[in-house]
Amino acid sequence: MPRPYTLLSCAMSLDGYIDDGGPERLRLSSAEDFDEVDELRAGCDAILVGAGTVRSDDPRLLVRSPERRARRVSQGHTADLVKVVLSESGGVDPAARVFTTGDAAKLVYVGAAARAATARRFAAARSDAEVVEAGSDPAAVLADLAARGVRRLLVEGGTGVHTRFLTAGLADELRVAVAPFFIGDPAAPRFVAPGAFLHGPAAPMRLAEARALGDMAILRYLPQTPETA
Secondary structure, three states: OOOOEEEEEEEEOOOOEOOOOOOOOOOOOOHHHHHHHHHHHHOOOEEEEEHHHHHHHOOOOOOOOHHHHHHHHHOOOOOOOEEEEEOOOOOOOOOOHHHHOOOOOEEEEEOHHHHHHHHHHHHHOOOOOEEEEOOOOHHHHHHHHHHOOOOEEEEOOOHHHHHHHHHOOOOOEEEEEEOOOOOOOOOOOEOOOOOOOOOOOOOOOEEEEEEEEOOEEEEEEEOOOOOOO
16 A cells, blocks of 8 residues: 655654653754754655644644745645644644644544544634544554655654554654753653564664764664665
8 A cells, every 4th residue: 555755753862862851842953953854844745743742842843944935835835744643532732833833734633433522623623624533553644645645754753653653664764863962861751662663673774874963963764675684
């Protein structure tokens, strides 16, 4: 079954955390890294996060650069990406900024038991986001996105979403930006949770790129293929 090219992107500390345990969102990326991620966004059709990221960060998930927005429009696209939120329970706020900003479609993928109630709640809030039943299977989400014309998908987390895609073997590329400091807080969220990962010691990913971006390290991994193993 066809699916979009799926690129996972994450910034983390040297000890693998994506935030600290404080109430405010910890900034892990530098200005240069934010700009590179904005370029990644501009080259994709859709961007995906989980409900936890929406609740904790209230992100807008927009293409920030005016030049990149204009380039997308000149190519026949919307200035922003299609926004995708995974929420098995449907427990996301229709007033969250991810649903109220941007000029592209917004999609909320929920479990079967939550679809009707979530759709009513979004309709009552006069949200133009579409509520789609997909269960907890990311492959079903990707199949639906492919049917909608999404060819390239950027996944920006958080922990549960990255774990789900990686354990299912649905990552075509992984971009990790490593900040030059430690968190050391056992209560803080990590890049991934424990799981049965497809790319374990017996099937490691291939390091396609490693470079410095200021004091950050940018690592790009690809799945092993018969040609590269």
